[in-house]
Amino acid sequence: MKCNNLAIALVHYPVYNKHNEVVTSALTNLDQHDIARSAKTYGLDRFYIVTPSEEQRKLAERISKHWQQGWGAEYNPDRRQALDIVQVTPSIESAVADFQTGFNKTVKLAVTGAAERSGATSIGTFKKFIQEEAQPYILLLGTGWGLTKEVFATADLILEPIAGNGSYNHLSVRSAAAIMLDRILGTERKDTQTHTASIIEEEDN
């Protein structure tokens, strides 16, 4: 299944820093690689890197280009395929405008963060929206200390945070992106082997 109606955006502005100030966070090389590879694995056509900094946009484009055309393209062609879906763009609005060109329905924004919020939609429900409606969504992921409250206020949908098994919940944005995409678009496989207690024991040899 190709999932054309979901895109993901890694937002570097507007986000909070540690002191709750609104800032533009710095690009992280591995975010670009890891999230591109995850997004490509789950069949997305677009991964937006959002930053108003022209210098940072040029850097992001140089990273993509290295793996698309430079020495990296020959060394690691898989990386090229992943980076082909990266679109570097100055704002959330410009990401929406780009994604909108493929759809008649208005693009909606889904946001997520580590904190609990009332009125949150479960990922299971969001999964159904993506599968059953021809509704385009961009899933916004914040960097730094998270997306500003204004972004949350204007979003069409707030997704539940990913729950671990305790009070500790500090996934990297790379890990959170991977888990979200797997929960929304992943498919569960069946065993290729029948398991019984005795078979397990035999495997022990």
Place this chain on the structure above:
Amino acid sequence: MKCNNLAIALVHYPVYNKHNEVVTSALTNLDQHDIARSAKTYGLDRFYIVTPSEEQRKLAERISKHWQQGWGAEYNPDRRQALDIVQVTPSIESAVADFQTGFNKTVKLAVTGAAERSGATSIGTFKKFIQEEAQPYILLLGTGWGLTKEVFATADLILEPIAGNGSYNHLSVRSAAAIMLDRILGTERKDTQTHTASIIEEEDN
């Protein structure tokens, strides 16, 4: 739920390089951080970093120490908690020996990789093993171009690779670890809001 009977190990030897040679791969700083944070989020007590290189083990310990005791501990206490579960160890055997100290039952090894293999166990089945049996498992994750065939041959359990939505399947080890942990130990939340088509429309304002 604390999941004491599952540990994760990031293996830097024996793994293949691009040319199918058995090598010791280099430590990646962000692997240590990201996988520690994911493992801690899902309640694990142990994340083993396996490398026979003494120099690389010292580097891994220095990274952990920086966030546990140095300037980093004060700057980011969440990072400290995650790195507290990291154990740097020279071999898969020494990781098993360490984990074994907490259990009467013999520790079993589960392996996973990007390639399809016959006799693979689904993650759903493995999840049941972890929940229902008091059986300790270490999940081995390979770096470089993957764990050697000898490691696969001696493992107690081979897990199915994570399936995306197409032929492209090149997740980073950081993303793969996050997804595996979520599939094995994650809990699905319910909506905190009832959704109907009309409510969705209202949110659109």
